[in-house]
Amino acid sequence: MTDKTPKLLVDAQGAIALAQEFIAGCSLDGYAQDQMRRSAVERQLEIVGEACARLARMEPALIRANKGPGSN
Numbered sequence: 001m002t003d004k005t006p007k008l009l010v011d012a013q014g015a016i017a018l019a020q021e022f023i024a025g026c027s028l029d030g031y032a033q034d035q036m037r038r039s040a041v042e043r044q045l046e047i048v049g050e051a052c053a054r055l056a057r058m059e060p061a062l063i064r065a066n067k068g069p070g071s072n
Contacts, residue, residue: 015047
């Protein structure tokens with residue numbers, strides 16, 4: 001594990017928490033009509049994706065060890 005691994009995990013976890021907070025109490029129709037909310041959630045998902053991509057490059061064994069059933 002590199003020094004950056006914990007930070008990437010914390011970044012991903014924080015972004016997930018924010019995305020959940022942004023959509024809490026919002027209906028699907030309300031979400032679909034709220035461009036600012038959608039943009040905020042999409043940005044947090046980008047952060048999660050980037051953290052996961054970096055982890056996959058830096059720690060391929062970590063990714064292989066945590067693949068779920070049916071993963072390639």
